[in-house]
Amino acid sequence: MVQINSNYLKLKAGYLFPEIARRVNTFSEANPQSNLIRLGIGDVTEPLPQACCEAMKKAIEEMSSYSGFHGYGPEQGYLWLRESIAKNDFQSRGCEISAEEIFISDGSKCDSSNILDILGDGNRIAVTDPVYPVYVDSNVMAGQTGSAISSGRYKGLSYIPLNAENGFQAEIPSESIDLIYLCFPNNPTGAVASKNQLARWVDYAVKNEALILFDAAYESFIQDSSLPHSIFEIDGSRECAIEFRSFSKNAGFTGTRCACTVIPKSLKGKASNGEVVDLWSLWNRRQSTKFNGVSYIVQRGAEAVYSVEGQAQIQKLVNFYMENAEIIRTDLCKLGYKVYGGEHAPYVWIETPKGQDSWEFFDFLLNKANVIGTPGSGFGAAGEGYFRLSAFNSRTNVKEAMQRISGI
Secondary structure, eight states, X not given: OOOOOGGGGGSOSXXXXXXXXXXXXXXXXXXXXXXXXXXXXXXXXXOOOHHHXXXXXXXXHHHTSTTTOOOXXXXXXXXXXXXXXXXXXXXXXXXXXXXXXXXXXXXXXXXXXXXXXXXXXXXXXXXXXXXOHHHHHHHXXXXXXXXXXXXXXXXXXXXXXXXXXXXXXXXXXXXXXXXXXXXXSOTXXXXXXXXXXXXXXXXXXXXXXXXXXXXXXXXXXXXXXXXXXXXGGSTTGXXXXXXXXXXXXXXXXXXXXXXXXXXXXXXXXXXXXXXXXXHHHHHHHHHHHHOOOOOHHHHHHHHGGGSHHHHHHHHHHHHHHHHHHHHHHHHHHHTTXXXXXXXXXSEEEEEOOTTOOHHHHHHHHHHXXXXXXXXXXXXXXXXXXXXXXXXXXXXXXXXXXXXXXXTO
16 A cells, blocks of 8 residues: 655644634535625735736737747746846845846745755754744645644744734744744734844854745735845845745735745755755756746736836735725724734734634634634644734725624
8 A cells, every 4th residue: 555644644633724614614504694704814805907917918819829829938937027026026125136046936835835845854943933834834744843742833843932022023043943934024913024133033044054934925015115025135145045925915816826936046055965055956956847837928927017007006906905904903903902913914913802712713703793814823822812814805895894893
């Protein structure tokens, strides 16, 4: 009989979002007339920017002719898209990132998991708590952790708590860590990091020869011009960081799929025999073997994000979701909730009422208000006592959800 990857058996019962779906389905079957409002999973609701749609339509027309047809594209992505990303997202902010250091992919979630393919066993790994579950679960699947313990954490991982007491800022570890996951603006708490705070992480990583995996999926929602949008705005980061970016949230590509990963050519790792190897070459080899690239049509749509029309339309989308976040923040504050986030990220992080844990509060909102959010404990042990609401929805639904919550 075929042998399985037993690491999957270490995973806790159900990934967070499937468990939410299970509870919602049970409720819906018992209450078929209910009108549920979903402020849980961070999926966008507004249509794609018109500039992106027009670019993809044009690309489809090209594909119908011999002269315009495109088959397999370069695994790293078309140069014209990588050049646009390098110029507009990095070089314009003073980051020394070239098009050659950018890899186009079908999602930052995929890349933040797949990056483990090029990293070895035995790395000391740190994650924040609460944390985007993919960072933890992908390491469990890859055999980089021990078994789950009673708190819900995994042996072999170092957890850095984020809470109201520390301002939801990750503290620098006192011990030596090899691999560090950071996400700013943070999912789920909505917290941001200043340049000085990121500089401390870069200094730590350089000193300890560690690697930072930096998730910048929500950078476009930053409202303060003094805050960094990329870890590559920090001196020394080219020697210690990989950055993941996505078109999913800012341009609404959750169903279209396009993202990128940035790996500086100066970034190094060590083989088991002590040989120093550049990570760019390893990732390029991995992608060339396991990935056939993002479609030509979708990449043309992503390129249109950087047009004058695209930039205006993207900003309108970002503003729309941030206005939703402000409505949620304001109304919940009026109701007496302690509210965090929602100022530089499309997520509002709230403390649950006393006497209710996060799953009890989930069931309370589901049953009493027919509103779906995300229990904080699903993001880690330190998320217990908190709850995430997403600003990704229509204005009508956001206002209706707040009215329902105010009535319970």
